[in-house]
Amino acid sequence: MSRPFNSELSNKSLSPLPNDRYPPTTPPPTGGGGRDTCPSEDESPSPLMPLAPEVYAYGGLTLAEQPTLWLYLPFDVTPEMAIELSIEPSENDSLDSLTRTFTAPDLQQGFVGIPLSSTQFSLPLDESFLWTLRLYCGGIDETDGLDYLFAKAWITRVDETDVYIPIPENAVGEVLSEAYRDNGLWYDALTVLGEPLATGDATTGSSAAWEGLLEDGGFESLTEESPVQFLVLPTE
Template sequence: MATIYSVAISSDFVQQRGDNSSDLSIAKGLYRFVTVTLNRAILNRVILNNMTKTSTRFGFSKHVLVWAGVLLIGSMTIDFTLPPAQASSLTLTSLQTKQVRGQVPGRRGGGARRGDCPAPSIELTALVPMTEVPTETLPETYVGGSTTVEYPTFWFYVPYLQTANLSAEFILQNDTGQDVYRITSADLPAFEHTPGIISISLPSTIAPLEIGRVYQWYFKLNCGTEAPMYVQGGIERIPLDPDLAYQLAHASPQERVNLYLENDIWYDAITMLAQLHRINSSNTTIESAWINLLQSIGLENIPTD
């Protein structure tokens, strides 16, 4: 919406000043002339420049110029609305500051019916933050986060039982589009426990993630011969700040989760809390923390069992 600023100086104020009435009369005439010939949204400096030129040409006194300027500015509503392109870029910038490192254009959920797989009540979901950034057309979705470890773990909710017609594939690519890691459901033991949350950890047999490089991952479910449903996002390995490293070394497991979250290190936070949740499934404090973690990124519908 436009931001409007009004300057409230009226002709009544001019009358109260008691200045020469002839000057005021001439000023009012000049005011009418200027309001016709000048754009009402110009800035004061432009107004005065044009009025100075008018004075030189027609020989008006300085008093005439002053009062004409007061009348003109007093009646104006100066519109500081940004041009559409500039306004949208400012909005875009303010929203981009809410993104976390490692996010790339992607999709966090993919649950339309595919082949032999029915449409699920809760779709295939990547358990990662998502940011929507407005563009000139539709919002663009950014998915992912950061890690400090060489071989991070990825978390997904799979809504289907494993069947002969259902297969899965996880792919990790570097920033040049080359495969870094690829694995199928046949090699994923966790896939046997679906529907539910599964984890995929990068093995130490591959090259570690490089600091400062953004990688892109895909997780696909194939049902028959139709196009797979999939989710995709990004991950960036960042250096561990020495001060944060010291705090982590002297913190409890639950405190470490909070430290990771406070520093937008998503993959490390969810992996640590998920491990605590699996080991201490009856601990109500950890259960509440797990639920709150999912709710914090808008995934309150994901089953926690």
């Protein structure tokens, strides 16, 4: 890996990743083939989008084989809608991929984490993947059509030996999240703070750190009292 992060920017803004960590092509983070059946996004501070910083070309790194993917929902989702999640290699077609299509659960406008389990998918080391969540507001019968919104981002798993700034031993909470953030491990930084918020175990400090991390990533418009929740993928 070619260049270190600028530690002076810690808690202020994110430094670009080393050039060799970006995938060959980076995705548009949001869009859709049609929006006729979806609620209006006009009252939301953002459209459906991944929590993937623009400075990282809408993606990020992780240490986890089964990471948690993060996005922002601009409106409430109901079981009348359907969701499709796909995870595909950026360039190596010989690698495994994942696609799940299912009836949506009830989800509130706000932040959504999608934890992957070992029975669903494992990221190999040093391989870039694209993940896409498609929201079909017309329901499960409309998933062959073009009336959907999407959020898309890239993710690459790296080894612990690839970090630039040592991660403190036994670090937890805000300290661990900051160490991940300073090493470009964006997905892990989000998960350390987002998980206790989703499960109701957050402290005042972790709530403030979550808002600060979002601001670091360029998501300051989303830091108002938006709930954090998990979307658990159904088994096949």
